[in-house]
Amino acid sequence: MDGVTSATLCSRNAHKAKELEQLLPGWSIEPLERSDWPDEVGDTYYENALAKARFGREVGDPRRWMVGEDSGLEVEALGGGPGLHSARYAPEGRPAIARLLRELRGVPLRRARYVSELVTLSPSGEEARGTGTLEGRIAEEPRGSEGFGYDPVFVPAGESRTVAELGDAWKLRNSHRARAARALLAALGAALVLVAAGCGGNAKAAHRVLVAFFARSAQGRRLAPLFPNEPGSVSCVLHTGGTSPGTTLQATCSTDVSLVKPDRAVVTLTEAWNHGAQAHTWFFFIRRNGEVDSVVEEGVAAPQAQR
Numbered sequence: 001m002d003g004v005t006s007a008t009l010c011s012r013n014a015h016k017a018k019e020l021e022q023l024l025p026g027w028s029i030e031p032l033e034r035s036d037w038p039d040e041v042g043d044t045y046y047e048n049a050l051a052k053a054r055f056g057r058e059v060g061d062p063r064r065w066m067v068g069e070d071s072g073l074e075v076e077a078l079g080g081g082p083g084l085h086s087a088r089y090a091p092e093g094r095p096a097i098a099r100l101l102r103e104l105r106g107v108p109l110r111r112a113r114y115v116s117e118l119v120t121l122s123p124s125g126e127e128a129r130g131t132g133t134l135e136g137r138i139a140e141e142p143r144g145s146e147g148f149g150y151d152p153v154f155v156p157a158g159e160s161r162t163v164a165e166l167g168d169a170w171k172l173r174n175s176h177r178a179r180a181a182r183a184l185l186a187a188l189g190a191a192l193v194l195v196a197a198g199c200g201g202n203a204k205a206a207h208r209v210l211v212a213f214f215a216r217s218a219q220g221r222r223l224a225p226l227f228p229n230e231p232g233s234v235s236c237v238l239h240t241g242g243t244s245p246g247t248t249l250q251a252t253c254s255t256d257v258s259l260v261k262p263d264r265a266v267v268t269l270t271e272a273w274n275h276g277a278q279a280h281t282w283f284f285f286i287r288r289n290g291e292v293d294s295v296v297e298e299g300v301a302a303p304q305a306q307r
């Protein structure tokens with residue numbers, strides 16, 4: 001990607017535009033100023049983020065990239081809530097924090113996490129996505145003045161200070177949105193290498209690369225039973241012994257292959273789990289004969305992975 005990528009952030013939240021402009025270097029991001037946003041009715045953060053980006057394409061400048069973002073706070077003791085409904089739980093800031101602390105009063109289980117899903121649509125409509133999470137716990141009372149939303153009561157795992165105390169510079173390196181942005185850039189990086197090389201690829205060539213890949217590398221052979229042998233998605237059971245003993249973890253596993261002329265390809269394997277809210281992706285940079293040059297791994301591994 002040479003030069004500046006002009007993008008529109010399809011979100012009501014001005015804090016996010018500020019954070020994202022710094023998280024996506026080389027991107028010039030303008031917020032989409034609208035009052036007629038569609039309702040967030042998706043079952044996953046991904047669906048909501050995609051809906052926002054699609055709305056941006058309908059009403060915005062078609063020459064710009066559209067960035068949709070959806071995020072939320074999931075609190076274990078509240079059954080994963082407010083989750084997808086974080087923005088509607090109570091007005092952002094003090095009212096939302098007051099409600100959260102009231103609902104957790106006297107509750108010792110304080111585990112929580114932030115989730116962020118980013119989806120981009122290029123001017124020609126190609127989609128890319130990145131997911132990020134930040135594990136932590138809810139503090140007993142608000143502390144700190146930076147960040148926004150629930151940051152004054154969110155203490156990341158391994159820290160004693162809240163995100164609002166750790167500050168905006170910390171957030172830029174470590175937040176769920178920072179992680180989602182890195183995953184997105186990795187996904188776009190793979191795609192853009194291909195575009196830059198003027199690549200294409202057809203189903204036959206993709207199939208040949210995949211067969212070679214799954215047969216020749218040890219990692220490929222281990223992953224082969226989980227993923228489709230041609231580009232596409234399948235529902236699958238990733239692990240036995242899921243989040244609790246005796247259960248299994250349902251997921252969707254997808255395979256994508258993009259060919260770079262003359263002899264390189266990128267195979268992307270993604271396991272999406274937790275109803276699509278989380279994803280674990282491998283990017284294999286491979287030769288046409290199936291030899292793996294390098295592997296980049298992004299996202300969060302499914303819990304208690306027992307392959």
Ligand code: IMP
Nearest residue numbers: 070071072073086087092148149150151
């Ligand atoms: P939405 O993604 O605009 O639907 O809303 C996400 C909501 O989750 C925000 O209104 C905040 O309440 C919360 N949230 C998301 N990201 C953050 C963050 O980085 N800090 C604090 N709260 C956040």
